[in-house]
Amino acid sequence: MNPTPADAPSPAAFGAADGYLRAADEAGLLSLVDGLPVVAGEYVEPVTGELQCLVEHADPRLIARAPTLLDALFRRHRDCSSAVVRLPGPLPAPAELRPLLTYLEHTPARPPPTGAPTSFEITEAAAGDEEPIARWLTRAIDDAAADRGHTGGREGGAQAVRQLLTAPDRRSYLVRVPGTRAPVGHATILTDAYDDVSDTPFVELVDILVDDDALRRTATAALVAACARAAAERDAPLIGNVAHPLPRDGRDPAAAVVAALRRQGWTPTHRYRYAARP
Known part of the structure; x- marks a missing residue:
C-alpha cells in the first residue's frame, strides 16, 4: 500500500541514527523499560524554568504503551514535573501524550512564482x-x-x-x-x-x-x-x-x-x- 501524504516520511529522515543509541549509552542516558531502549535525561526548559524529563528516543513499542513508559519515567526522575517525548513524524501519538512541538521541513511541490509585482x-x-x-x-x-x-x-x-x-x-x-x-x-x-x-x-x-x-x-x-x-x-x-x-x-x-x-x-x-x- 502506498503511503498517504499524512504518513509519508520526510525527505530528510529525522529518525534515530545508527550510532545514536551507542553514544547515548556511553553518556549514561540509555536505559531499558520492559527490555526496550529509552534515551532520557533531566532538562531545565530555558524559558519557563520547568524541570522536564526529556525523552529523545523511545522504542515505538513503548510509545504505543505510553502509560507504562510515563510511569517508569516519573519513578526514575522524581523531581521532574513533566515528560517530553520525541516521536518520529509518521508514528501515531497516544492520547496520553499531548502536542507540544511539531517540526516540519520545507518541501514545496513547485517553486514560488517570480516576477509578480510587490509593494515591499x-x-x-x-x-x-x-x-x-x-x-x-x-x-x-x-x-x-x-x-x-x-x-x-x-x-x-x-x-x-x-x-x-x-x-x-x-x-x-x-x-x-x-x-x-x-x-x-x-x-x-x-x-x-x-x-x-x-x-x-x-x-x-x-x-x-x-x-x-x-x-x-x-x-x-x-x-x-x-x-x-x-x-x-x-x-x-x-x-x-x-x-x-x-x-x-x-x-x-x-x-x-x-x-x-x-x-x-x-x-x-x-x-x-x-x-x-x-
Whole structure:
C-alpha cells in the first residue's frame, strides 16, 4: 500500500541514527523499560524554568504503551514535573501524550512564482537592525510560554533572545515597504543547526512574522523563499516548528496551522509530545 501524504516520511529522515543509541549509552542516558531502549535525561526548559524529563528516543513499542513508559519515567526522575517525548513524524501519538512541538521541513511541490509585482522588498538584516528583531523574537517566545500557561518572570525569555541575536550563524531577513523606515516583518534562521538524534545538519527557521495584515501572505511567502535559498546554499533542509498551546475544549488550536503549512509544502519530520506528572 502506498503511503498517504499524512504518513509519508520526510525527505530528510529525522529518525534515530545508527550510532545514536551507542553514544547515548556511553553518556549514561540509555536505559531499558520492559527490555526496550529509552534515551532520557533531566532538562531545565530555558524559558519557563520547568524541570522536564526529556525523552529523545523511545522504542515505538513503548510509545504505543505510553502509560507504562510515563510511569517508569516519573519513578526514575522524581523531581521532574513533566515528560517530553520525541516521536518520529509518521508514528501515531497516544492520547496520553499531548502536542507540544511539531517540526516540519520545507518541501514545496513547485517553486514560488517570480516576477509578480510587490509593494515591499526583502533585505538581509544589518548590524543596526537588532531592535525590531529582538521585539519580534521576544513576542514569539513570550506568547508561546503564555499559551502553555507560563506567565511568570521573563528573564529566561530575554536570555533566549540574547543568545539568538548573538549566535554566529544567525541570519535575519526583513520586510521593508518603500518610503518607510521601520521594517514590518522578519524571518530569523540559524544556518548551522544540528539534530544529534538523527545526525542531521539543518537550517532552522526560528521565527517568522509580518505585522502588516495586507502584506502578510505574500511577504511571508517571500521570507520563506529567502530562507529556503539560504538552506539550499548549504545543501541542508530548512526546518521550522509549530508550538502547540494547551488544548482548548479538548482541541489542539495549532492543528489548523500545521494543516495549512502542509498544504503549502511543509512535511512533518518529528514531534515532541508532553505529559504532566499525574
